[in-house]
Amino acid sequence: MKQTDIQSFATSQLTLLDHELQAELAETQLLTSTHAPTVLQRAGLALLNLTLSSQRTGFGGKTLLELGLDPAVGGGDLPEHGLRTGDICAVAEQPKGAERKKERESMEERGCSGVVTRVQREAVTVALDKDEVEVPRGKLWL
Numbered sequence: 001m002k003q004t005d006i007q008s009f010a011t012s013q014l015t016l017l018d019h020e021l022q023a024e025l026a027e028t029q030l031l032t033s034t035h036a037p038t039v040l041q042r043a044g045l046a047l048l049n050l051t052l053s054s055q056r057t058g059f060g061g062k063t064l065l066e067l068g069l070d071p072a073v074g075g076g077d078l079p080e081h082g083l084r085t086g087d088i089c090a091v092a093e094q095p096k097g098a099e100r101k102k103e104r105e106s107m108e109e110r111g112c113s114g115v116v117t118r119v120q121r122e123a124v125t126v127a128l129d130k131d132e133v134e135v136p137r138g139k140l141w142l
Contacts, residue, residue: 041079044080049070050124050141053123055135063135064125065126065128066125067126077122083116084119085119086116087116088113088114089114089126091135092111094139094140112134114126
């Protein structure tokens with residue numbers, strides 16, 4: 001049996017992972033730019049009407065945000081969604097219905113990105129990528 005060079009195997013795996021990440025980011029960008037947040041939520045790709053339940057520091061100095069459903073909209077359990085631990089996501093201020101598309105895009109750019117670290121019935125925890133980041137306030141969407 002032919003032996004595999006570990007260095008070349010690791011390099012090829014990292015390259016493939018990078019290609020997968022870029023493809024997922026491009027797909028997500030296309031979906032968020034062409035569909036309204038409510039459509040994305042119905043498809044299980046987004047969560048709307050979230051508020052910041054708690055903010056703390058986790059392993060490695062990462063900021064952890066716990067996001068739960070806004071009690072003014074109907075607290076309790078989160079609606080059905082496809083978010084899982086390890087998913088890359090963005091946390092941004094929720095656009096209002098009357099805002100124009102350009103205003104929505106600028107709101108999304110002002111948001112922060114992170115990784116889902118915990119999914120519960122009533123909350124989702126996200127570890128932010130950057131150490132020093134301004135956390136959006138008000139109604140949020142993921």
